[in-house]
Amino acid sequence: MREALFRLEREGLVRSAWHRGATVMTLSPQDVAELDSLRGALEQLAVQQVVAHASVDDLDAVEKAVARMERADDVHEMVSCDIAFHDSVYAAARHQRLLQAWESIRSQVHLFLLTRIGLNSQDYLTHIPAEHRELVAALRARDADAALELFAAHRRTAFDILDGSDQPTPATGPPPQTP
Numbered sequence: 107m108r109e110a111l112f113r114l115e116r117e118g119l120v121r122s123a124w125h126r127g128a129t130v131m132t133l134s135p136q137d138v139a140e141l142d143s144l145r146g147a148l149e150q151l152a153v154q155q156v157v158a159h160a161s162v163d164d165l166d167a168v169e170k171a172v173a174r175m176e177r178a179d180d181v182h183e184m185v186s187c188d189i190a191f192h193d194s195v196y197a198a199a200r201h202q203r204l205l206q207a208w209e210s211i212r213s214q215v216h217l218f219l220l221t222r223i224g225l226n227s228q229d230y231l232t233h234i235p236a237e238h239r240e241l242v243a244a245l246r247a248r249d250a251d252a253a254l255e256l257f258a259a260h261r262r263t264a265f266d267i268l269d270g271s272d273q274p275t276p277a278t279g280p281p282p283q284t285p
Contacts, residue, residue: 164198
């Protein structure tokens with residue numbers, strides 16, 4: 107049990123306090139900003155490496171991750187597919203230390219995405235696969251500039267929701283009616 111809690115703490119999913127035990131982490135605005143900036147730096151290198159080194163098979167694996175997204179039935183499955191997509195991009199980069207860096211923040215990115223859908227899941231099932239399809243197309247075209255721009259826009263959408271820049275729509279119930 108202790109080892110499991112220690113691992114969750116290392117992954118940034120729980121916080122331990124003396125005489126208080128472990129609590130599940132919630133993302134503060136600073137956590138969101140730091141995670142977003144780190145993810146951006148890692149993705150920049152990943153995109154550059156994929157464009158330079160990915161094989162056709164690597165890019166096929168990235169595209170298969172998008173195909174799984176297109177079959178997702180609910181937002182939680184979509185979050186898992188989204189993480190799997192990014193796993194495949196980092197694997198396609200063929201850069202072991204970059205992959206390890208991704209794996210060190212992967213659980214926190216997962217929490218980030220779960221928090222995002224908790225605030226606003228409107229159009230998530232329809233929007234996310236199309237967005238990722240564009241990412242794959244830019245990677246297949248070996249267009250680093252377009253891919254970097256698309257990855258940044260992809261992160262910005264979720265960041266704006268968590269940052270409060272976007273006006274979230276509740277995940278349940280119809281939108282409010284105007285008189």
